[in-house]
Amino acid sequence: MSGTPLVLYGAGSQAYVLDEIVTSSGFQVEAILNDTEVPAGFALGVKVIEGRAAIDEWLKNASVGLHYAISIGAHHGEARSERHRLLRRSGLQPATLVHRTAWISKGAQIGEACQILAFAFVGTRARLGDAVILNTRASIDHECILGHGVHVGPSATVAGRVGIGDHTxxxxxxxxxxxxTISANCIIGAGTVVTRSIHEPGTYVGSPARRIG
Ligand SMILES: CC(C)(COP(=O)(O)OP(=O)(O)OC[C@H]1O[C@@H](n2cnc3c(N)ncnc32)[C@H](O)[C@@H]1OP(=O)(O)O)[C@@H](O)C(=O)NCCC(=O)NCCS
Structure with missing residues (x-):
């Protein structure tokens, strides 16, 4: 079965995570770009275009309007945002991928190049920036505002009217x-309970959240 051509930027786990949702959204992976130090070789059965120089060359010949998704996960939100801007500037078209089991409330706003995975929830009047990932079963309640490149991990729960800064x-x-409110550029550890606002970038763990490192 063929679909609308789409390029993925990132050849690691997030590319595999996105594989099903890409296909079920009517896309077909045409190319994968990777600029990590370790070459990926092949991913999803596609030969990977490796390194920034080769990627820049490939982008010169890429068709304007070709769709893309940024398959860079974990706490690499800044890298995801940067690759999103690069591909956007190059004339490609961001695809926002939403799993068929996700629930997005009426009145929520979703930015460009977002990924909303299985069973994720977005409450009413919530606003998501660009290149946001809501992972499996992540819940973002009413009126939350998430900056660019935010990643909310599997089964994390964000209650109403929360603000999360870019790349957290x-x-x-x-x-x-x-x-x-949580500052930009934070890492909130697994199972952490954030009871008060966090104003400084850093890594926070525990209940209630405390800064480490
Ligand atoms: C918070 C985190 C990033 C810290 O990683 P790290 O910088 O390598 O820190 P360390 O593993 O060296 O741990 C440092 C200390 O914090 C504690 N700690 C680490 N993560 C913790 C957590 N989630 N909750 C409570 N304590 C934690 C460790 O026990 C250790 O304590 P100690 O100094 O008393 O021994 C990581 O533990 C974590 O929780 N990552 C989230 C992973 C995740 O959810 N991924 C989703 C992928 S989609």
Missing amino acids: FIGTGASVCPDV
């Missing part, structure tokens, strides 16, 4: 209490 990563199963 919320670990698996973390909970964020209502009306809290």
